[in-house]
Amino acid sequence: MDIHHIRYFLAVCETRNFTRAAEKCNVTQPALSRAIQQLEDEVGGLLFRRERNLTHITDLGALLRPRFQQVLDELMGVRQEASRFLCLDQAHLKVGIMCTIGPRRFTGLLTDFNMRHRGIQLELIEGVPAKLSQLLEAGDIDVAIMSTSESFPERFDVTSLFRERFMLAFPAGHRLGNYDAVPIKAIDGEVYLKRVNCEYWDYLSQLCDERGVKTLDSYSSEREDWIQNLVAGGLGICFIPEYSAVVPGLQVRPVADPEVFREVCLVTVAGRRFSPAVATFVGAVKSYGWADGPGPATLRRPAA
Known part of the structure; x- marks a missing residue:
């Protein structure tokens, strides 16, 4: 059944005239x-009856019309x-x-x-690297934006965006505040509050x-804000990434001797075709001026 036939049928129903319907x-x-x-x-039956200049729809035609x-x-x-999707209007991106x-x-x-592509609805989904990979x-x-202390699987295409140092976080007035950069040895004997989702914990x-x-392990939590508030409250110290949103009262210094950083990457599935919305977002991420952001962009991770 041709869709054009259906369109012609509905036009005749509306005009009740074959000539006007054709026009x-x-x-x-x-x-x-x-x-x-x-x-x-x-x-299997008549849809219209023609009587001189008048066209009447049959009972079968009336039944099938809706x-x-x-x-x-x-x-x-x-x-x-499809048109809105291809034109990036009301396209959804996860x-x-x-x-x-x-x-x-x-x-x-x-x-x-958002300013350039208001038609793309962006949904951010949070997770640990293993969950995001799945x-x-x-x-x-x-797409995923994440980091790992190990190599990404070969099935993924990975683009490094920026490097981020690890910092030591401690409460105001703590002795570590005397350092411009805190050597790892300086935290010996400190009470440590563990960020459960830290992908670099094994390496650190x-x-x-x-x-x-x-270190003396104390509290642990999946909640970054809880750990930071406990540190600010004087319950211990912790490692945090450089660009974390820190709570008031938290003091931070770079980790030194050795300096430690992670690479934050854009990750996609190798060989998978992008929708227009995904291709637009990937292009925007890759072309963004990451090197112009806060903090150094030329750090080197030392060998363990």
């Missing part, structure tokens, strides 16, 4: 008549949705964000992207072990 559909009257006849052959109208409306809706990545470096990007591979998110622990540094 409305921009086809010749004989072509429209043949299409109506073919449609009648398919449904169904044909629904088919045409559905098709037009599909075309309109971006996975690693839960330990703070918003400071991304606010400018997202503000600029969602990305399954297609439940379109290894650095401490190699230097004979022992």
Whole structure:
């Protein structure tokens, strides 16, 4: 059943005249008549009766008219949705964000992207690297922004965006405030509050072990804000990424001897075709001036 036949049928229903219906559909009257006849052959009965200059819809035509109208409306809706999607109007985009990545470096990007592409609805989905990798591979998110202390799987395309130092956080008045940069050995004997979702915890622990540094583990939490508030309250210290949004009263210094940093990356599935919205976002992320952001962009991670 040809969709054009349905459109011609509905035009005749509306105009009650084959000639005017043909003009409305921009086809010749004989072509429209043949299409109506073919449609009648398919449904197995007459749809119209012609009496001189008048055209009457039959009972079968009246029965099928709302169904044909629904088919045409559905098709037009599909075309309109596809057009809006391809034109980046009301397109939906899911971006996975690693839960330990703070918003400071991304606010400018997202503000600029929103101003340029208001039709794209952006949803941020937070998670740890393992969860984001699963969602990305399954297609439940379109792209991910994350970091890892190990190599990313080969099935992913990875673009490094910026480097971020690790800092030591401690309460106001703490002895570590006397350092411009805190050597790892200086935290020996301190009470440590563990950020459970820190993807570099194993690496940081290894650095401490190699230097004979022992800390007293106290509270642990998945909540970054809870750990920061406990540190600010004088309950211990912790490592945090440089661009974390810190709570009032928290003091921070870079980690030194060795200096430690992570690379925050844009991650997509290798070989997967991008929708127009995803391609636009990926292009915006890659072209953004990350090197112009706060903090150094040329750090080197030392060997353990």
